[in-house]
Amino acid sequence: MKFVTMAAGWVAALVCMPAMAQPPGLPSDRVEEDAGQDREVVVTGRAQRLYRVDTTTLGKAAEDPLNIPQALQVINSDLFTDQGARDATDIYRNISGVTAFSYAGVTFRGFRQDQSFYDGQRGNPFIGFSVPQLFNISRVEVLKGPAGLFFGPGSPGGIVNYVSKTPSEVSALRMVATLGNYDRAGISSEATGKVDAEGVVTYRIGGFYEAMKPFRYNTKNSALIGDGGLSFRTNSGGKLTVQATVYDKFPSGQPPSRRAGRQ
Template sequence: MHNPSRLTPLSKALMLSQMFRSRPSMAAMGLALCMPVAGQAQETVADDSNTTGTVNLAPTAIDSHYLGTSTDGTGSYTTGAVSIGKGAPQSLRETPQSVSVVTRQVMDDNNLTSLSDVLEDTPGITFQYRNFGGHVYTSRGFSLLAESFLVDGIGGQGYQITGWMQPDMAIYDRVEVLRGASGLLVGAGQPGGAVNLVRKRPTAENKFSITTRAGSWDQYRVDLDGSGKLNDSGTLRGRMVAAYDDSGSYLDGRDSRTPLLYGIVEADLSDDTTLTMSLRRQEQVINGYSIYGLPRYSNGQSLGLSRSTNLAQKWNRHESDMTEVFTEVAHRFNEDWTSRTSLTYSQGGFDQNIAYARGAVNPVTLAGSNFQGTLFRKDEVDSVGLNSQLEGNFNAFGLEHQVTLGADWSKQDANTHQATVTRRTAVNVFDVNENAFAKPARPAWQNDIDTTEERAGLY
């Protein structure tokens, strides 16, 4: 049998509510709700023999933790501040646009391993593939072009992001997506918005993780992430991230391999100055690569082909690579004023050889589609971006003001080589032969295009 003296306040409340169940009046309900508090107070002051009608409550402490900007390792689905654009990080409430933040926890929960995965999961953003390995992202009806993409708030690297290879998300802490005109925060660009990829940084505590994944169509992936201090005092910290993705595809004869290596080091040169340096190397090889979709009957009707149909030859191939070096010096003058200077240099490109098929199919003869030729293309891009800013607070006219002064500059040099070998070979779209003909030798480059884009600004 239960001992009433050992009942908890909650148990007493439940007993009282049972007693008053026959007459569920508002007064009875109010008494039942109040009793746990009274019972708890009586237990707290049970040793006080003087009943004066007052209750002495024990001291109460309320602890609050402000969310920082970093989301890695926090398990958070939001961030305390965003760093997209110029100036100091500011809260979402203080950012004069609609902003979504895809944190590290969201990427891990939803298995978002590429930028296209992230943006497809972001409200208001649409994504579609484009020929030659490019990608088109759209926000509020406008395409997000190269200048709309930032890395740690620095522009000049967007061509690699939109041009040929999806950035691997293993090295990023979060992705900040701003929808709407971004000129105030980013500078000249498209009115659709801007995307800022924020790198992972070293941590003061030692940690290491291994993540493995497996999925449909023979998709396998492993991620390694290690971080911690490199000396006893903790003034030197480092982080290393490695990933390898080996994936098949729903398309026949198509598969890809994507290795990634990323290292970053932070050194406290003094109590107020920190030097950061990082290196990223990412490669990708896609076999069975194609640039066109499937044909239709000449009368416009669908061929009813399986979605796995791939009009490519076995030797169709797309190879891409990217090497990126990042350096940053941050200095704190006092509690109110800080400066940050960042430099990013990247070099990359892609190499393609693609047999492509086109042509409507005659509904009677089932002929009409042909491999029309082989395209050879090689792109190379060198990019550099520099940003330097001073930010701080000061009091004037009885108010505290925040000011940011800075300058940025970026330059991209791109070179495109292209050649085509014309050779018409009939293709049976209902039973594609991936070895219909051998890969031809690449002729001399027929097109050689050089482009340079340079941007500079003060803010």
């Protein structure tokens, strides 16, 4: 009698249990449809590119860095931003074979080198007792080894070419204030965008000022950079850019001692 009572209780419990074959409120045809449908998940990220660039102007014409037979390394603006780089000394550690020597000078593959290129033109406005600033630089191209075929007589270690920022069709405004050690203080601002609605003419204008007193005696200095440019779209694949940049490096409180301009 006791066994019959227990069996009846188990049967009643099984009958009263809710059906769990599918989630409540979800039709069976929907379950079959979701099970047979392929879902695509796309994950994108800039880090997958490893700071790679598709075009370099280091040479006679714009070319993919992979098509240049010499050893070439390009440091782009994404790396500047991720590392918080403000001047050239902040990126030397990313370039194999290059170490800082003093101010604008570097040791390139064992050779002392002071000269650099700006937009493929020989002449470093920061040569001497100052450090190249990255405010108006979009990327730094480093061609390693002798490069007389491209640039004529030069340092045997290689070539460092600073590529300036140019006007963009994407409107943007950026302002930065800086405070740091050694009485470092500065401010910078830049803007770019379209002049007309179609984007045939674009502009870029920027200004940079910074002053600091390094740990060396009698080296307090200030840096002033003014940069402006206009780009004209000549056809679907061509663009003409006119740009001028003025660099002023001088001891704080004294008139400019050197001025350099490009056009």
